[in-house]
Amino acid sequence: MNSARFDILGIGNAIVDILAEVDDEFLAEQGMIKGSMDLIDAERTDKLYALMPPAVQTSGGSVANTAAVAAQMGVRSAFIGVVSDDEFGHIFRHDITSSGVHYVTPPAPPALPSARCLIIVTPDGQRTMNTFLGASSSLHPDYLDAEVIAASAIVYLEGFLFYVPDSRESCLVAARLAHEAGRRVAISLSDFLCVERNLEAFRAMVRDHVDILFANESELAALTGLDDFEAAAEVVRDQVELAVLTRGARGSVILRGGERVEVPAEPTEVVDTTGAGDAYAAGFMAGLVADAPLAVCGRWGSRAAAETIRRLGARPLGDLSYLRG
């Protein structure tokens, strides 16, 4: 195995977030499940946006957030994901590139606008997401850069890609290319609804292709069919090399073979949890590629998550190397 050019290559949806603060009644009126992500079409996007109060626009996308935060923490990061050559595409490209991430995926044909996610932030800081995938759904395996995949120590995928057949296929191809090059494959399960709706594909993916698994409690329960956290954790412990299980304010549990590490959450003011899991993964993998002990990996993850939670939007601005500590 050659030495890696990149520590982490993220492959995921390329999205600009539109964030607005609303009351809980809004979720009920709109029939949304708090804390989840659902896909919406162009017409629903326009209607929902019109109902939202004034908003803030920032770059998003789960794995894209992880790649950006990791780069801001000093990790050599790359990203593959598709935008159009439009304003939102320019914003996405500018932000991830200026974060220090290697991002050269060519734009999709202009038939589809770049993806956007309408994010409802409730007073408890929870975020509920409604994503119009647009151009991001064009992530066919042709967009995969085999050289970059082979040159990345960890190839990190997002479960959200499983909603679109082309993107799901890209996950399988990327995992195969990574393993052929002797690299490791990581995945975030992304969302419990997403896992429930694509259950067999997720089970096969985790069992057959994943080395490092990131999941929160509800995603873990959906994957295993077990509501008991400890029982579910035992199932995935046997399936992957490393399982990183986040539990919100209760911190995280990290399992590697017979090893088990528990890490507390970093106390912080809760403004907006958008991107908290993405930032945790960034901090965790920043530790992993630095060969830090699992407890340190978990602490960096918790610190990165806390930094994200105490502000609106998924990506803290500026140099984040101070989170390595």
Place this chain on the structure above:
Amino acid sequence: MNSARFDILGIGNAIVDILAEVDDEFLAEQGMIKGSMDLIDAERTDKLYALMPPAVQTSGGSVANTAAVAAQMGVRSAFIGVVSDDEFGHIFRHDITSSGVHYVTPPAPPALPSARCLIIVTPDGQRTMNTFLGASSSLHPDYLDAEVIAASAIVYLEGFLFYVPDSRESCLVAARLAHEAGRRVAISLSDFLCVERNLEAFRAMVRDHVDILFANESELAALTGLDDFEAAAEVVRDQVELAVLTRGARGSVILRGGERVEVPAEPTEVVDTTGAGDAYAAGFMAGLVADAPLAVCGRWGSRAAAETIRRLGARPLGDLSYLRG
């Protein structure tokens, strides 16, 4: 005079802000004057954006901010300004409309993209602005809605409009229509560079057409040619019905005929001063249209400015009626 349908009609540039936090060296390298606003062309916009770190996009525009914050404080507000039928135009329209502002200006032909302002926020919280006017420069008098002007108690203009001949002409036409309907004309001088570069036009405007003047210290000095604040204040006291002079952390001085009121600034953490003056004007005029004493108008202005300064971006989100106190 009929009773007014709107308390405040703002006429100004319709802009989306792109805000990024940078060090002071960046300003020096780019030859920018801290705290000022300069106009840039499309090519310079692309170059400067490429040099900026990851950013946040929010609706802006000086008078547009005032109209939005005033509406959020419960004032009946309207706005006239031009965007294109593009993504940034949609963001601008969505945010000002959902703030509760009456905004029906039709979009400009798509030849020009909607305006954007690249805002550099330094660690001291100062903002330095670089504006690509694009479609906003299309604000020809044909866009003025004479009925709305005649139905608004205060018609509020921004000095930035004086950079573009068509927009400057719109200021004069709007002032004439307002006065013919027995309404009052207010203006913010916007920026000392803008005043210096269009000095005679500003002097004629203030002397001949303005009832209510908003200016900060550097704008007042540029207008009057007097560095001494008290001497400059005496000059404008004689020219306008009401002069509202802001002095940053030293608060504001309000002059109406023989009356003089001094209002302290509201203490706050300084994150980003973008929109502080706009919010002050919103709070002040919210008091004015409620027939509050000048000291109360000033306090509402100071409270609205403080609420803006302690966060990134020009417009605080949500209901701001609590600022009336």
